[in-house]
Amino acid sequence: AQRVTQPEKLLSVFKGAPVELKCNYSYSGSPELFWYVQYSRQRLQLLLRHISRESIKGFTADLNKGETSFHLKKPFAQEEDSAMYYCALETSYDKVIFGPGTSLSVIP
Amino acid sequence: DGGITQSPKYLFRKEGQNVTLSCEQNLNHDAMYWYRQDPGQGLRLIYYSQIVNDFQKGDIAEGYSVSREKKESFPLTVTSAQKNPTAFYLCATQATRNTGELFFGEGSRLTVL
DSSP states (O other): OOEEEOSOSEEEEETTSOEEEOOEEEOSSOOEEEEEEEOTTSOOEEEEEGGGTOOBTTBEEOOBTTTTBOOEEESSOOGGGOEEEEEEEEOTTSOEEEOOOEEEEEEO | OOSEEEEOSEEEEOTTOOEEEEEEEOSOOSEEEEEEEETTTEEEEEEEEEETTEEEEOTTOTTEEEOOSBTTBOOEEEOTTOSOOOEEEEEEEESSTTOOOEEEOOOEEEEEO
């Protein structure tokens, strides 16, 4: 069965500190992995996808197929990074499933 | 303003009543999705549709029904068979298959009294 897990419900870091939001998945096929973000009073939106291998707002994520992980990282957290972050998996059958989310709070 | 429109934003219903949530898009996207968002559980997939007149069950389809008669519309009916219907419902679209990015509506909050 396909599944996405995010072990931390809440994560607090100080401004300027590194941040890592963990994501693990289970899927027997070739996965497409994404990170979505929801800022306060805004719609859920795409942050980045593994296939693009890009850095958005200083965030990066590397797909590790051996560990079935797709952790989101940023070297220096900013206050505006405070939001809800969801890891998502798209299967070969076009089904997109999400993890439970991690609420990131950046302390000034 | 184009995009995805969900209505109503807030809805109250009595137990035993069916209710339909609307999702309309003018993005000309092929795929549409319905999710349920509960605190601590993230987004759970209810139904999804890749093309008109076709849709598939997600992980929590029991007690829900959908239709996809038009490309622009993907209404969700919450039936009386849904045991715990009070939730926040999100509709999303995707341009074409396997392109990844989902675009979300603002959501509808359903409260069963």
